[in-house]
Amino acid sequence: MDALTDLLDGPRARGAFLLRATLTPPWSMRIQDEAPLTLVAMVRDEAWIVPDGGEPVRVRPGDMVICRGPDPYTVADDPSTKPQIVIHPGQRCTTPDGTSLSEAMDLGVRAWGDDPDGPSAMLVGTYQMRGAVTRRLLSALPPLAVVRGDTWRSPLVGLLGEEIGRDEPGQEVVLDRLLDLLLIATLRAWFARPEAERPGWYRAHGDPVVGPALRLLHADPAHPWTVAGLAARVGVSRAALAQRFGRLVGEPPMAYLTGLRLAQAADLLRESDATLDAVARRVGYGNAFALSTAFKRERGISPQEYRTGPVPVA
Missing domain, CATH: 1.10.10.60 (Homeodomain-like)
Structure with a gap:
């Protein structure tokens, strides 16, 4: 067993929050769910991720993003778009003034957004559990880690996209394990970059x-x-x-x-x-x-x- 395997073999995803989000610009989401780790796969169109106190980062189709919590950040079609949606702990969704958007944004089984045919599409997987072994891994990551689509390829994104909308027996376990695999693949690609600041154990x-x-x-x-x-x-x-x-x-x-x-x-x-x-x-x-x-x-x-x-x- 190597160190990365051990770090990910403890608090694995259990009932992780997963969905496919489709939106029509202009759109902007304020993420303040305090989750320790979120994985975003950009499927279609572009988005910007704006960490609090950090520079906006453009995300293109094929890119993978690891967002390290619990600090809030914004995901939008453009850095200048003001948040219309706020994601709270427990994945509660409201307008900035607190009005619930849960029903309005529900587009079906693990489908969410303001338009089922919206040009902007992304897969989102959120680890909602904070565990001590995971903390050792999180300390090795920046608040925002982006693996560009032109530097790696993985069939896992497509497989997760196929499975995320299914509602079959055992589906939650299937999605949890796919999310784990995708996270591991993304981490390996991130740490393998020539310019990566790898932790000592890696x-x-x-x-x-x-x-x-x-x-x-x-x-x-x-x-x-x-x-x-x-x-x-x-x-x-x-x-x-x-x-x-x-x-x-x-x-x-x-x-x-x-x-x-x-x-x-x-x-x-x-x-x-x-x-x-x-x-x-x-x-x-x-x-x-x-x-x-x-x-x-x-x-x-x-x-x-x-x-x-x-x-x-x-």
Whole structure:
């Protein structure tokens, strides 16, 4: 298991919000749903995405966009078009003065907009859950990541477009998994760009020493790893691994492992009913007390407070 796989294998899409939007210019949507991550595939016509405090970005057919929340942004046919629609948490849709647009914009099964034949068309998938493992990924992304259509090709956009309007048994699961696949493909294309500022763990994945070490840690974080034991498994000295790992990843191997364990623990606390002792053993801590001590030192709150409290902003 590599680091990117592990990051996406925890809080996968579950009941993600997906739709096909068709609109006729002029149109403008203010997105303030506080979702941690939204994926937009421009299918037809062009659009502009305007981050708060950032420069407008033009999006053309074939482009993929990853919008990192929770900060609001605007999607419009033109940067000068004033918002006519506001998307709130829970995907509630209103006019700027608060009048509901839910019925007016409903065009059928996962179809939404002001005109079913509108020239502007896009597929939208929103991850509404914030999880600790996902937070590690989000920290590696800018607020807006655009993969241009002329730099990559994927059949997943067309497949998602075909499936998004179907209403069949198990359709929600099909769409969740397609969204996951499309996100992974888009992330790989984003990080593969020559000019990409890749996070350390992503760059290190291709290293002949640190890459295998990362895969070992992600495959079995509960193992009682030591730097010496990890070095022996990858066939180098302890000093060589420590030096190379720190240089490429940006932190020592055991510090990276601690962050990985606590991120997975946080995800399990949110996504399962497992006891604290069970969570502790699953991620490599001997008991609940040891996990609680490390968790509170890292996050400032206890595991129980994290489990029952408000969902933290990514």
